[in-house]
Amino acid sequence: MKKKINFHLYLIGGVSIILTTIFITFIFYGLFQQQVKRDLKNYGQLLAQNYTLSSNSIMFKEKVMGDLRITIVKQNGEVVFESYADVSQMDNHGNRPEIIDAVNRGEGNSVRYSSTLENDTFYYALLLKDGNILRVSKQTHSIMTLFLGILPLVVGLATIIFLLCLILSQVLTRRIITPIEKMAENIEALEENIAYDELIPFARTIKMQNNHILKQMEYLEQEKNKIQMITDNMSEGLILLNNDKNILTINNSAIYLLSEKEKDYIGKNILYLSRNEQLNNIINSAADGESSSAYIFVEDKHLEAFANPVYYKENMVGLMCLLLDVTEKKESEKIRREFTANVSHELKTPLTSILGYAWLIKNGVAKQEDIKNFADRIHHDANRLILLINDIIKLSELDDPRKDMNLEGVDLYEIAKECVSSLSVSAQNKEVSLEVVGESHKVIANRSMMEELIYNLCDNAIRYNKPSGKVTITVKAEKENIILSVEDTGIGIPKEHQSRIFERFYCVDKSRLKATGGTGLGLSIVKHIVQQHNAKLVLDSAVNLGTKITITFMK
Ligand SMILES: Nc1ncnc2c1ncn2[C@@H]1O[C@H](COP(=O)(O)OP(=O)(O)O)[C@@H](O)[C@H]1O
Ligand SMILES: [Mg+2]
CATH class of the missing domain: 1.20.5 (Single alpha-helices involved in coiled-coils or other helix-helix interfaces)
Incomplete structure (x- = not known):
């Protein structure tokens, strides 16, 4: 804007200067011409008063002033006197406009331009009393030579004025613009x-x-x-890419799932984030306009990835990639698969032995004295089957997340006491003493699950104890929490097995399993119950010294 205003002001200044110069030159030239004409007329009339018939050309010659030229012409145009030239050389002046006017009207004027001399000649002719015509003339500069003569001065002045214009226009423009700029600064x-x-x-x-x-x-x-909040709090990874597969947006989950390295990925190519082949394959298909998905494995995580093209007004504007962490799903699928295989195996073993003994008895192959023994074995294995099936049912119930928990205030001390009395026979058989210490404390829990939990822990503590061993069940409050612990002086669990004993069907010593009569499911039931009650389980065990399992219920 400033430039434009300045330019226009310069233009106005420049054009005004040029036009003023031209007009003034013309006006002055006009005035100058009038002045010359007036002077000539005065001279002519003055000379005419002094003119007598007797006077001769010398009189004129003596009186000639400056560059004034005097001519006497007869009415027929013949020149009789000329102050600057030889009369005999001069041609007839009868056709000169000023002479014709003088003959007809008593006086005449004219101006003629001489291109060779580049000047104007002014003429004034006057009819004398004797009938001759007196003509005075004077040469002056033509308008062009006059103009060229003053041109340096004009140019000089015009330049000075133009510079003044420049300065003025700058000042003016600033004055006009500054308030507008101030307006803009403070909208x-x-x-x-x-x-x-x-x-x-x-x-x-x-x-x-x-x-x-x-x-x-x-x-x-x-x-x-x-x-941003939604995407940042999503557990799913979300990546938006442009058509060149450069990252436009990426949420924290996507970074965590794919790289774990906190970096600024915005604007970078997807390859910079992950070089996983399947991921890049589905992204390439999305870039070709096809939605696709794949299971990918990154470090120790199983991910399900979906890639889709994103359209806006029928044009593909980019790609979207969604990542789901399916590690847990995959793992529980694996556990379930293994569990099914294990269950079949565990059920098959006692059934096969039952079938075998029953066959021997049925076909009379068994000796009479062995029949009782075989019937005992069948009884034992059928019992084992019942135990197994009961545990499997419990586990599958615990696995069902839709199941109503039926929570109530449950006194752990009381349950521990009941459990001790129901297990007293097996404890006596193993020569193990049982003791409950602490005091009554209630937790909000499912009663039968609590019975199951304490029963399983006590059962293990007796089962894996040593003769004249001891089992102590403690119920106490610590800070805000209720603590239940089952401690024994038994065989203990080797370090390398400690993390695995909560797995289904896991037992430290397979060969002893049958002898001890366990199912291998007790601790996985315990783990599930603890999880469902948001409690914490800590295992502390040393081989040959004993085991202590502590469960902390948050209030
Ligand atoms: N108190 C304990 N002392 C030593 N070993 C134990 C104890 N409790 C559990 N274990 C070990 O952990 C394994 C898993 O226990 P559990 O799931 O209850 O199965 P089960 O008792 O039917 O064998 C047991 O086989 C045993 O080897
Ligand atoms: Mg057990």
Whole structure:
């Protein structure tokens, strides 16, 4: 704007200077011509008064002033006197306009331009009393030579004026623009800073639009934060890519699932984030306009990845990639598969032995004295089957997340006492003493699950104890929590097995399993119950010294 105003002011200044110069030259030249004409007329009339018939050309010659030229011409055009030239050489002047006018009207004027001399000659002719015509003439500069003569002066002056124009236009422009710039600097207080009244409607519109833009920006910011919050708190990984597979947006989960390295991936190619072949394959298919998905394995995580092209108004504007962590799902699938195989195996073993003994008895192969023994074995194995099936049912019930927990205030001390009495026979058989210490404490829990939990722990503590061993069940409060612990002085669990004993069908010593009569499911039932009650389990065991399992219930 400044440049434009300046340029226009320069242009106006320049054109004004040129036009003024031309007009003034013409006006002055006009005045000058009039002055020359007036002077010539005065001279002519003055000379005519002094002119007598007797006077001769010498009189004129003596009186000639400056560059004034005097000619006497007869009415027929013949030159009788000329102050500057030889009369005999001169041609007839009868056709000169000033002479014709003088003959007809008593006086005449004319101006003629000589291109060879580049000047104008002014003529004034006057009819004398004796009938001759007196003509005075004077040469002056033509307008062109006059103009060229003063040109350096004009150019000099014009330059000075033009420079003044430049300075003035700069100052003026600044004066016009500065208030507008101040307005622009403080859009908030636009109406208080109005530079010119003409700008009031303009300022109002700007203010309105500014407010509108601010509101829109605030709204967009809020929306952006909302989306950011959602994506950041999503456990699924989300990546948005442009058509060149450069990352536009990536949430924390995606970074965690794919690389674990906190880096700024925005603007970088997907390869910079992950070189996983399957992931890049589905992204390439999405880039070709096809939705696809794949299971990918990154470090120790199983991920399910989906890649889709994103369209806006029928044009593909980018790609979206969603990553789901299915590690747990995969792992529980694996556990379930192994469990099914194990269950079949565990059920088959006692059934096969039952079938075998029953066959021997049925076909009379068994001796009479062995029949009781065989019947005992069948009884034992059928019992074992029942135990197994009961445990499997319990586990599958615990596995069902839809099951109602039926929570109530349960006194752990009381349950421990009941458990001790129901296990007293087997404890006596193993020569193990049982003791419950502590005091009554209630936890919010499922009663039968608590019975199952304490029973399993006590059962193990007796089962894996040594003769004249001891089992202590403690129920106490610590800070905000209720603690239940079952401690024995038994065989203990070797370090390398400690992390695995909670797995289904896991037992430290397979050969002893049958002898001890366990199912290998007790501790996995315990683990499930503890998880469902949001409690914490700690195992502390040393081989040959004993085992202590502590469960902390949060209040
Ligand atoms: N108190 C304990 N002392 C020593 N070993 C134990 C104890 N409790 C559990 N174990 C070991 O952990 C394994 C798994 O226990 P559990 O799941 O209850 O199965 P089960 O008792 O039917 O064998 C047992 O086979 C045993 O080897
Ligand atoms: Mg057990």
